[in-house]
Structure formats: structure tokens, C-alpha cells
Amino acid sequence: MNAPLAQPLAVSMGDPAGIGPEIIAKAWAARDTESLPPFFAVGDARAVVAVWDGPVVSILDPAEALGAFPRGLPVLGVDDGGQISPGHPDVDGARCALHSLEVAAGLARSDAASALVTGPVSKAQLYQIGFTYPGQTEFVAERCGVSRENAVMMLAGPTLRVVPVTTHVPLDTVSGLLSIELLVAKGRATARGLRKNFGIETPRLAFAGFNPHAGEGGAIGREEIDFIFPAIAQLREEGIDATGPFAADTMFHARARATYDAAICCYHDQALVPLKTLHFDEGVNITLGLPIVRTSPDHGTAFGIAGKNVAHPGAMIAAIRMAGEATERRAARLL
Numbered sequence: 001m002n003a004p005l006a007q008p009l010a011v012s013m014g015d016p017a018g019i020g021p022e023i024i025a026k027a028w029a030a031r032d033t034e035s036l037p038p039f040f041a042v043g044d045a046r047a048v049v050a051v052w053d054g055p056v057v058s059i060l061d062p063a064e065a066l067g068a069f070p071r072g073l074p075v076l077g078v079d080d081g082g083q084i085s086p087g088h089p090d091v092d093g094a095r096c097a098l099h100s101l102e103v104a105a106g107l108a109r110s111d112a113a114s115a116l117v118t119g120p121v122s123k124a125q126l127y128q129i130g131f132t133y134p135g136q137t138e139f140v141a142e143r144c145g146v147s148r149e150n151a152v153m154m155l156a157g158p159t160l161r162v163v164p165v166t167t168h169v170p171l172d173t174v175s176g177l178l179s180i181e182l183l184v185a186k187g188r189a190t191a192r193g194l195r196k197n198f199g200i201e202t203p204r205l206a207f208a209g210f211n212p213h214a215g216e217g218g219a220i221g222r223e224e225i226d227f228i229f230p231a232i233a234q235l236r237e238e239g240i241d242a243t244g245p246f247a248a249d250t251m252f253h254a255r256a257r258a259t260y261d262a263a264i265c266c267y268h269d270q271a272l273v274p275l276k277t278l279h280f281d282e283g284v285n286i287t288l289g290l291p292i293v294r295t296s297p298d299h300g301t302a303f304g305i306a307g308k309n310v311a312h313p314g315a316m317i318a319a320i321r322m323a324g325e326a327t328e329r330r331a332a333r334l335l
Contacts, residue, residue, distance in 0.1 A: 014119025
């Protein structure tokens with residue numbers, strides 16, 4: 001890090017029965033070797049103690065985190081998660097995860113925390129307690145007063161950044177959801193986010209085609225002709241370096257990745273399959289278009305390995321590092 005952050009980062013623990021508590025603790029243990037900025041966890045401290053024998057420091061206020069960070073993992077407690085059993089999720093844990101997310105997001109919005117890092121949650125469990133959002137991205141966007149269309153989920157690794165235009169929807173509905181307006185909105189937000197969070201002043205966007213071979217001029221689909229080409233043209237008129245649509249099967253080898261700063265993809269797996277293939281243990285979900293910095297490790301709760309001390313903390317470490325770096329870049333733009 002170039003300079004200490006004004007406030008520590010807030011890390012919501014995610015589902016207490018998942019691997020979130022373990023990888024947050026392991027990230028703290030690697031804080032010096034990984035040069036991580038100070039952070040504190042938000043959640044039930046018992047979830048950490050159940051899977052880790054390192055030092056935990058309970059705090060009552062985010063301001064205590066900076067002093068506590070060298071001594072142990074600071075944890076700001078929320079209502080307890082019931083009977084915590086790693087690998088065995090329940091609705092009490094889901095309520096705890098949602099409360100942790102709400103508190104951590106509020107701290108970031110109020111500048112009590114420099115940024116928000118979110119641990120993995122179980123959507124299936126959250127839906128049982130009335131959660132109505134497709135994921136944490138949309139929840140945080142609403143809490144920040146940002147529409148879903150203007151909040152962009154970017155997945156980023158060391159050599160690839162991807163943006164899925166549609167996210168957690170059935171594949172057979174994607175074509176009906178695509179529009180020139182949606183593609184343009186995602187392109188604009190991506191370009192702004194690359195400038196603000198990554199310091200790329202003239203970002204290059206590459207759009208993936210929807211159909212095989214990008215539609216072959218309409219022979220095997222018209223989505224490129226009806227939506228993607230017009231969106232690219234509009235973005236170029238606005239001064240954004242947008243190109244494509246390209247056949248998705250030729251976009252992600254090393255030479256192709258060197259020609260763009262972010263790939264705009266039509267649907268979830270078109271974006272996440274190459275990202276996770278290349279950077280499974282380093283992928284970060286960063287939400288663009290928000291007034292705060294929000295990142296998350298690009299993986300789920302992994303209930304099957306929770307509590308076994310085998311969870312790899314690489315993506316959580318990368319998410320914490322990226323949140324700190326993005327916060328610094330945003331602050332530098334204001335100077």
C-alpha cells in the first residue's frame with residue numbers, strides 16, 4: 001500500500017457455517033506477508049473461533065480496529081448466528097449473514113469504514129428468510145441509492161476483467177433481457193469504474209457476441225445486429241473505446257486479453273467460466289458504479305469443506321487488497 005487508509009476496511013463475514021470466517025482469519029494471519037491494509041470482520045466471533053485458533057479481538061466501534069489489528073483479528077459483533085456448525089447452514093446463520101452485510105455496508109456508506117468487502121453467503125438460505133435480491137451486489141446497490149442497471153458486477157483477476165451484462169437469470173431468458181440501453185449503461189459504468197478504481201484513464205472495452213461466432217452476420221442469431229453493434233456504436237460516439245462483438249471462444253487467450261481492459265459478456269457463465277479457469281484462487285468481484293468501494297472473493301460458501309481448515313484464502317486476500325487499492329485511487333483523484 002502506498003499510504004495508510006483513513007479508516008479500516010469492513011469485511012462482512014458471510015454465512016457463519018461457510019468458509020467466510022476461516023478465510024477472513026487466514027487473511028489476517030497473512031496480513032504482513034501480503035501487505036494488506038487494516039480491516040475488521042463484522043459478524044459472530046464464535047464462527048471464527050470454531051474454525052481457527054488464532055487471536056480474536058472483539059471491538060465495539062470501527063475506530064478500535066486500527067489499534068486492535070496488530071494484536072488479533074478485530075471482530076465487530078452482530079446478533080448471534082444461533083447454533084453454529086461449520087458446513088451445516090440454517091436460517092439463523094442466514095439472518096446473521098444478512099445483518100452482518102447490512103451493518104458493514106452502513107459503515108462503509110457512513111465513512112466509518114474505508115470500503116466494504118463481503119464474505120460468501122448462501123442465496124438458498126437467504127431466500128428462506130425473505131431476501132428478494134439476486135445477490136449481494138443488488139442489495140448493496142440499493143442501500144447506496146444506486147439502480148441495479150447502474151451497478152455493474154465486474155470479476156477481476158491478474159490478467160482478466162469481465163462484466164456479465166445479465167447475472168443470475170435462466171439462460172433462456174437472456175436474449176429477451178438484452179437491449180441497446182442496458183448494454184450502453186453497462187459499458188458506461190464499466191469505463192467509469194476502470195478509471196476510478198483501477199486508474200485506467202482510457203479504458204478499452206471488448207464486447208462478446210451472444211451467439212456462436214458472434215452470429216455469423218445474422219445467420220445464427222440477430223442479437224449482435226439488433227443490440228450489440230448499436231450499443232458499441234453509441235459508446236464510441238461518446239468517446240469510449242468499445243470494440244466487437246467478438247466470438248466469445250476467441251476472446252480469452254493471452255494475445256486477445258492484451259487488447260482490452262475489460263470484456264463485456266452477455267450472460268453469467270460467458271464471463272465467469274474464463275475468469276475462474278484462469279484465476280480460480282485470485283478472482284475478485286468488484287461492484288462498479290457505487291459511491292463506495294465494494295469487493296468480494298469470487299467464490300461461494302463451500303459448505304462441503306467448511307471447518308476442515310483446507311479453504312484457500314487467496315481470493316479473500318485479493319479482495320481485501322483490491323478494496324484498499326481502489327480506495328487509494330479514488331482518494332488520489334480527489335486531490
